Amino acid sequence: MATEIQLDLRTLLPEALDERDACVRNLIGALESREGVRSAHIDRAHDAATAQLCIHFEPDVIGLDRIRDLAHSLGARVDSTFGHISVEVDGVSRVARAQLLEQRLRTMSGVVEAHVSPIGSVRVEYAVGETSDAAILDLLDKFGASPRGGRTADGAARATEPQVEGRAHKHGWIFGERTELIFALLSAGTLTVGFLLGLSSAVPDAVSTALYIAAYFFGGFYTLREAIQTVMAKRFEIDFLMLLAAAGAAFLGELAEGALLLALFSLGHALESYAMGRARQAIQALAELAPVTATVKRNGAEHEVPVGDLAIGDTVVIKPNTRIPSDGFVVVGLSSVDQSAVTGESIPVEKMPVAPTSSRKEQDIAPESRVFAGTVNGGGVLEIEVTRLSTDSTLARVVRMVSEAQAQISPTQRFTDRFQRVFVPAVLILVVMLLFAGFVIDEPFSATLYRALAVLVAASPCALAISTPSAVLSGLARAARGGLLIKGGAPLENLGTLRAIAFDKTGTLTVGKPELTDVVPAGGSDGTELLRVALAIESQSDHPLASAIVRAGRATMDGSTALTAREVTSITGRGVSGILDGEIVHIGKRQLFGEIAGPPIPADVAEATTRLEESGRTTMVVRHGSRYLGVLGIMDTSRPGAADVITRLRATGIRNIIMLSGDNQIVADAIAKKLGLDQARGDLLPEDKVAAIRQMRDEEHKVAMVGDGVNDAPAMATATVGIAMGAAGSDVAMETADVALMGDDLGRLPFAVALSRQSSRIIRQNLWASLGVVAILIPATVFGVFGIGLAVLIHEGSTLLVVGNALRLLAYREPKLAAYSGGTDANRELDE
Incomplete structure (x- = not known):
């Protein structure tokens, strides 16, 4: 379903004369070229004197914040009628619960869009005046999703640490955050003991029955709680289907099978929460890289202060082998700095002071003098001047953007969501029809009900629901750890299916220092x-x-x-x-x-x-x-290793690589020949680069544009995937790009493509595995081949299989690619 927003044209483009202005046409063209934007046009219906830019977009594909970034990249700004809150919460660790909270937020008055990830990242865009941050946080608290110290876009704290700890304990119930896992183990334990005691004739049946009832309680506690919430929201989710099946088994006197169902289902839920926790921890580990305190020089003396108390312009002393607490530049000292946590560079970078006569503006600081929060100093003592507050450091923005990126749903995730909305009601209809099987075949109603319940279990798409989110979250976390910022599942998956890449020349394929x-x-x-x-x-x-x-x-x-x-x-x-x-x-x-x-x-x-x-x-x-x-x-000489990067890209399956340059065609051709590019287009103005990208999209369906994130912003915004070089410390590059290579190292690009290829491959594997299991189980249970017990084992086993497969991405390493031989095999895989 598309959402419509109205933005004041004068606020977006103060210098624009009217809707026929070239700037307005460029903005509309760039927006309409983005996946998820259905249309953009000028509307004067409300007030003939005030032009409104009306944008129709799909919130699941592109968010309002992404539209804001695109507008910024074209010299525009979205007006201040929209507020933004981004917060990390406890109490959301599964796909179904995230979807339920998302629905609650979207039905809230004044909310334009809302996204909730399975690892607890909540992002809401709302109309100022209709609702507020406080109202949204109040809804989260009532839902049982307590903020864990998350921050809004402006950096305001949303919860103090004591609040987070107290709420987590309350919502975790008896054993804190481990309660659900402990309940699942108690359910499995009481079931096992009850089954074993039932084998002995010396033990009364009442003992086994009591233990099965206990297994029902422990296994069904959380399932019932969530099922009540989903039914009240007029949704029929997997939890509800499982409760129906367990209740039906109890009705038939099959307490052991019903207890087995709930025990395995609750254990699967607990393990799903664990998997999401692993992905969340991989992202949170980045935030924990920055030290808590810093040694600052004030009034001629050194003081140990909290990092949050640092101010722009402070001089901070960095001792050997310690982490740097803030973004800044070196004013005294020589040392090497390990920047791998931010830029992905494997070799420490030598740092030296800025020249006394050099400009102290952040954008003018040379890379050899710039340092980032969370990086590790080598053997020398450095003194740095702080250029960013702790909440605005490059590391903090990467963590914040990766968390928010989880809301950008991948194409496969959109498919599975649509599939489930149709599939679950269809399953309920099938089960109801099976209840009337006794009118067709001669069997007792108890056998008919048992078959219907087995189908209910077999058809629950648990593995399908978790298959894509687990892979996407693991891929985003692995990318962030490798110096790559990928803004969501859509860019991750699109980058993995690309066949064509366009490069800017200056500063991208060349050194950029003519x-x-x-x-x-x-x-x-x-x-x-x-x-x-x-x-x-x-x-x-x-x-x-x-x-x-x-x-x-x-x-x-x-x-x-x-x-x-x-x-x-x-x-x-x-x-x-x-x-x-x-x-x-x-x-x-x-x-x-x-x-x-x-x-x-x-x-x-x-x-x-x-x-x-x-x-x-x-x-x-x-x-x-x-x-x-x-x-x-x-x-302007080509980057060292640029030709090798082109070869590695071809080996990953990229078959069309071109260069777009404002330089003359002869120079462009000379560089393209040296680097082994397919084509070079020279003498291009910025609008010509945009036209070239549109032409490539028409020819190749998907295309990436690699640039510096500033001069190439319109072309990057037009491409399927915009990739910015050297984004560390650059606001424009990080806002504009779908994928940002944090370091100024072109060699990270093949790793980004290879990781995305692997992510896409695992997403497809999980999708087919989950659909395949359902396709096998439904006929098998309909015809009575499998009972409830075996259906539950296979069902939960498939869930664990796709989660384990997705977690492999957290340990992904780029393979050593064979010499390029035309990319035949890689291209064949893509075509298939």
Whole structure:
């Protein structure tokens, strides 16, 4: 079912003139290209003077927070009429209970969408004024889902530790959180003792009967409690079906079989909770990496303070072999830092202080000086300056995003949810029909009822319900531990079924630190004049190519008086212009000079430009007034190991790999040939990259876009899966991407694809195993081949099988891939 939201267009895009504005068209196009967004359009029906952006989306596929991220990536912001609460709770450790709580929240007045994961992550979007955080937390408390110190998006604490402990004990009942498991074991124990005593003629039957009744109590306590909640919510879940079967067995006098059913079912529930707990612990282990206290220098002395008390600008002392408490940059000391917990890098990274004259803005800090909370210092003593509060550190945001990502349901999970909504009522209808079998065949009603109850047990889709969530949660937890942030089951599964990947060039396939390699003056011009003019203009630009010119220009003309330009303006995708000595200066690609007024490029400059481009250089022609000063050649080398990454990607089954670049086609082709890409598309503006991604989606159905998360945001938002490089410390990259490689290491991409492939494979295995068991058990019980006891054993065994299969992902390691041989086998597997 689609949900509709209305967002004020002026709030989203303050500079937009009307719905025909290009920015509005880009925003609508990017939203409509996302899976789960049915349509987006401008609506003036409510107020002719106020335009509203109306978005129809499927909450199970894409959340309101994801739409907000996409809007942010296009320079927009969602208005403040929507609130967001994200909290971790106890009392939810199974799929059925998570679905029930989710339904309760969604029916609450003012709630736009709600998602609850089986490991207790609750995320709610609501309309401010219609409900509040307090009302939502009150509903959670009444449901029995107590916050365990979770936080909302703004970092406000939702429960103190004493509150969490007290509530957990209350909801856990007698034995705390282990009560359900202990009850399941008591049920199995009393059943076993009752059965063994029943074999002896010396023991009265009443003793065995009493023990079977005890087994009913312990095995049915939690099942009955949840069944009451689901029936009151007008849902008929697996718990209800099992209680019906157990009650029917008792009615027939088959207490032992009914007790066996409840004992195994409650034990399966307890083990399901254990499996979800394993996945939750793997995620929580990340949060526990950051130390509780920090040594901070204040007023000339060192003080031990709680990490939560650190302020931006504080100087923190990091002793050898200790964990770093906050994000920041090194101001004193040299050491190596193990960043594997955040970025996935296996080798410690050398850290050094920022230069005294360097900018202290976070975005300008070099990687060799930046440190992250939760990473481990080596043998040296460091002093760092704090740049983020503990609640906003890279590690904290990764944990928060992974927890919230569990709400983004995978395609297979959506299928199984739809299947269960149809299947469970169909089972009840079948059971009712079987009760009238006595009118067709000659058998006593007790045999008819027994068969119907056996079918009820056999057809309960317990394994199906847990098969996909357990695999998705394990995959997300394993990815987070390996320096990958995957935002939900949908990106995890989509990445595992990809056949095509598009790469940005600069900073992704190349190092992203271009160097000026060639200065070719035009005839009659001087190389010094060429550099001085270029330096004057480019020193006022923040483009990476400008930085290369400025570095080289200042080094070459050390001590010379620099010229000062004014009115420097960027020409998107083409170059830059400015005024120097009263004349306009243009610096940019050769295409620029065919689009502006003035004399054409002279033959010698054109020839030099072609020669440099053919050797893989990016070229920039310089014209001062009507006089061409020459051409500059800039080289951005490919990343070390980039070619090997392409080979490994092909071995995983990626068959179409292309590069999208704003650079000229000749340079793009040269790099593509060197790296072994299938195709390179050059001379692309940002909107051209979006069009290229749309074309690839039409051809390949699914495509990933790998970029830096900033300049490539529109293309990443348009792709099936957007992948950001070097997302650690970058808000934009982490918000925009579906998958974020936390470290600046392209080599993590094949691991991400391989992990997603394995996750997809396990999801399919679990799906077919659970459906297969149901398909075998139903006919077997209908025709009386299996009784209740054997049906229960096979039923619960299949549940344990799919859970155990899913937990294998927590220990997943990327296999050593064989040399690429065309990807035939991998592609065949995908096609099948």
